Amino acid sequence: MKKMRLLYILSAFTLVTALTFALAGCGSKEASAAVGSKKVIVQTADTFDPDGFLNDKGEADGFEIDVLKAVAEKLPQYEFEYTAAPIDQITVNLTSKRIDIAALEFGKSPEREASFTFTDEPYSTLVTRFIVLADNAEYDENTTIDDFQGKTVYVVKGGDADTIQAYNDEHPDNPIDIQFISDPATCVNDLVSGKADAFIRGEVAIPAYGAAYGVKLKGVAEPVRNEKCYFMLQKDADPALKEGIDSAVKKLIEDGTIPALHKKWHHDVDYTPPYTYQPVYNG
Amino acid sequence: MGQIFDIRLIPEYTVKLLSGIPTTLLLFILVTVLSLILGMAFALIKIQNIPFLYQIVAILISYARSVPGIVQLFVVFYGMPILIEEFTGVNATLWDPLLFVVIAYTFNTSVFFCEAMRTAIESLDKGQFEAGFSVGMSYPQVFIRIILPQAVRISLPTLEINACTMMKETALAYTIGVTTDIMGRATILGGRSYHLLEADISASILFLILNFILVIVFSRINKKFFTFKRKESVAV
Structure with missing residues (x-):
């Protein structure tokens, strides 16, 4: 009787294990194709339009993908595969070696450089601005960061917030009131209702949000961040891949491909470094 | 020009999101079936008090109960490939994320199914086993023909709650x-x-409909089992 009980339990376990491995087998086909070949998996964001997003066909698309497709044409020895993931997951996936290249306007920082390998040739510029309503006469081409002292400004945690916090640390008597709010609809809504005086976002958001919400916006003051952008590779990335990308990016800038892609995706603005910002950007 | 909150987008988005139902249902069905099997195995280990396996299941239950679902998902997604590579040399990092979701949710849900089935089985009179053995039935026969149908009926409401929760967790x-x-x-x-x-409102409409259908399905099954019970009690 006891043997029968054990047999029953073992049968159940065998079934579960078999099902698990059957499922695992489905996934491993993909993995085996990648092993041993010069496949390079690129990842950008899935919702960061226009730089990286999943299009209606479910394919990775946007400025970053177009640049890397142009790079891939110059590197026939590699087979590029383009993927997209939630923004928070991209660097985690690069750390866990699920992907080979992270492409989403990444600027260099000591923390990132300690964990990843950056390409040497910048292909874009990340420009974040104080964004206010276009008809707000209080802010114009003479506006500086000092004009936001005591004002409520919505920021996304990370680079911009760190910069503003550093400014506040230098001006403890009258700091900028930082609120960590990232949702675009809330930022624009609170700008219209007067709950917020400004929010900080990339310049490319100005025309995009304007079209989505029917509100005219403008970017003012000196950019909060004006960083050169590079592709990010695994820490122990193949040096030949890095050199290949750098060489391709250099040629693509020289032949006008990357500047043309900037204008195509970024409302006719060329963010190829060096980028000169306008005192007031109306999108 | 758009609006900050555009209510007209909700029906449009709801229709577009219908294309996500097959994956959500696939996840739900796979996890439910696997969790029922694994949950039953766990329940039997606990009931039979099998040394070593009992302790392992007890630890797994504590873990699944105490750790948030999203953390369990991350641990499986990022941790399992490292373990697989360590022990088998197979590179699992590029496996479909859906597979890791199925594994993480199966593990999590089976623990709750296990407890629902274990308590249901233990609530039955042990005399029923003895009665089965006395007429020459083997342990699996008694379990499948006599114990399991009653245990499923008793545990159905708990299984329903866990299944509904799991459907939402697929998000x-x-x-x-x-x-x-x-x-x-x-x-x-x-x-x-x-x-x-x-888009979130549209998704919530679809989840509401899916869970409503799920409740109806469980209600039908429940009704069938309870009808059986009433007939039995009338006959007695």
Whole structure:
């Protein structure tokens, strides 16, 4: 009787294990194709339009993908595969070696450089601005960061917030009131209702949000961040891949491909470094 | 020109999100079936008090009960490939994220199914086993023909609650890169158009409908079992 009980339990376990491995087998086909070949998996964001997003066909698309497709044409020895993931997951996936290249306007920082390998040739510029309503006469081409002292400004945690916090640390008597709010609809809504005086976002958001919400916006003051952008590779990335990308990016800038892609995706603005910002950007 | 909150987008998005239902249902069905099998195995280990396996199951139950679902998902998604590579040499990092979602949710849900079935089986009179053995039935025969039907009936309400919870939890699959289910599609649709709230409302409408259907299915099964019970009690 006891043997029968054990047999029953073992049968159940065998079934579960078999099902698990059957499922695992489905996934491993993909993995085996990648092993041993010069496949390079690129990842950008899935919702960061226009730089990286999943299009209606479910394919990775946007400025970053177009640049890397142009790079891939110059590197026939590699087979590029383009993927997209939630923004928070991209660097985690690069750390866990699920992907080979992270492409989403990444600027260099000591923390990132300690964990990843950056390409040497910048292909874009990340420009974040104080964004206010276009008809707000209080802010114009003479506006500086000092004009936001005591004002409520919505920021996304990370680079911009760190910069503003550093400014506040230098001006403890009258700091900028930082609120960590990232949702675009809330930022624009609170700008219209007067709950917020400004929010900080990339310049490319100005025309995009304007079209989505029917509100005219403008970017003012000196950019909060004006960083050169590079592709990010695994820490122990193949040096030949890095050199290949750098060489391709250099040629693509020289032949006008990357500047043309900037204008195509970024409302006719060329963010190829060096980028000169306008005192007031109306999108 | 658009609006900050555009209510007209909700029906449009709801229709677009219908394409996410197959993945959500696939996840739900796979996890439910696997969890029932694994949950039953866990329940038998606990009931039979099998040394070593009992202790392992007890630890697993504590873990699944105490650790948030999203953390369990991350641990499986990022931890399992390291373990697989360590022990088998197979590179699992590129496996479909859907597989890791199925594994993480199966593990989590089976623990709750286990407890529902264990308590149901233990609530039955031990005399029923003895009665079965006395007429020459083997342990599996007694278990499958006599104990299991009653245990399922008793545990059905708890299984229903856990299944409904699991259906909602499938929304977390997006956090590890599954983009073809309802929530994945909603996040992409809303994120790209900057109308995330409208997309979330559309997703909530679909989840409401799916869970409503699930409740009806369980209610039908429940009714069938209870009808059986009433007939039995009338006959007595």
